[in-house]
Amino acid sequence: MPARRSRGLFITGTDTGVGKTVVAGAIAAALRRRHRDVGVMKPIETGVGTQGPLDAISLCEAAGATDSLDLVCPQRFALPAAPSVAAAHEGRTVDLEVIRAAHAELSRRHAFLLIEGAGGILVPIRAGYSMADLAAEFDAPLVVVTRASLGTINHTLLTLEAIERRGLVLAGVVISHGSRVISSSDRANLAALRESLGARLAGEVESLPAEARVPAGAIDLDRLLAG
Numbered sequence: 001m002p003a004r005r006s007r008g009l010f011i012t013g014t015d016t017g018v019g020k021t022v023v024a025g026a027i028a029a030a031l032r033r034r035h036r037d038v039g040v041m042k043p044i045e046t047g048v049g050t051q052g053p054l055d056a057i058s059l060c061e062a063a064g065a066t067d068s069l070d071l072v073c074p075q076r077f078a079l080p081a082a083p084s085v086a087a088a089h090e091g092r093t094v095d096l097e098v099i100r101a102a103h104a105e106l107s108r109r110h111a112f113l114l115i116e117g118a119g120g121i122l123v124p125i126r127a128g129y130s131m132a133d134l135a136a137e138f139d140a141p142l143v144v145v146t147r148a149s150l151g152t153i154n155h156t157l158l159t160l161e162a163i164e165r166r167g168l169v170l171a172g173v174v175i176s177h178g179s180r181v182i183s184s185s186d187r188a189n190l191a192a193l194r195e196s197l198g199a200r201l202a203g204e205v206e207s208l209p210a211e212a213r214v215p216a217g218a219i220d221l222d223r224l225l226a227g
């Protein structure tokens with residue numbers, strides 16, 4: 001039986017600031033090199049200031065997507081906090097119907113849809129509804145972005161356990177080194193993480209100089225799409 005061809009990926013991470021947008025941009029670029037039409041979505045962005053939803057804008061640039069920001073990022077909040085918290089701060093709740101409608105429209109328009117979550121997989125969106133529930137609704141395999149520094153083994157394995165427990169599909173894990181140079185103890189730690197991930201490891205993005213692009217080949221696109 002041929003492997004199921006995915007029509008999208010949901011990019012989550014072990015934490016906020018781990019490199020989800022960087023990795024999503026690299027996946028978008030890799031898809032474009034294969035002449036795949038790719039749409040992007042950041043369903044909920046928090047910490048949105050006067051410059052607008054910067055993650056959503058960055059994803060659109062990477063994918064060459066021209067959809068309106070209202071579709072790409074239908075729920076935006078100013079407070080840089082978990083979605084439910086940022087919404088409550090404004091006396092609001094996250095509007096799931098608006099998100100579902102935008103997702104349906106983007107899925108109709110594009111052959112492939114890359115979705116970036118906010119924070120990690122169990123971040124609350126509304127009472128009793130987390131990012132994992134949104135990923136389940138969207139039915140897209142998950143890419144877990146994880147940092148390279150100390151603590152990452154625990155964060156990564158906890159995230160993978162949460163994904164497995166919920167019966168969600170893992171496309172793969174991508175390690176992003178972030179902007180700081182990795183210490184020698186981090187390197188030893190990282191070797192143990194790679195080993196425990198085995199075939200689930202789908203890529204590693206070394207520390208990039210400012211404005212540099214992720215090198216082609218850093219992420220195994222075939223591995224991510226095989227899920």
Ligand SMILES: Nc1ncnc2c1ncn2[C@@H]1O[C@H](COP(=O)(O)OP(=O)(O)OP(=O)(O)O)[C@@H](O)[C@H]1O
Nearest residue numbers: 016017018019020021022176177178179206207208
């Ligand atoms: N491999 C890397 N090399 C250099 N800088 C990196 C790397 N990965 C991430 N960064 C930097 O770390 C910061 C956080 O990355 P990014 O915005 O992709 O994280 P995120 O998980 O999308 O965060 P958020 O939870 O806010 O959406 C950014 O300034 C980004 O440029």
Ligand SMILES: [Mg+2]
Nearest residue numbers: 020021055116
């Ligand atoms: Mg981001």
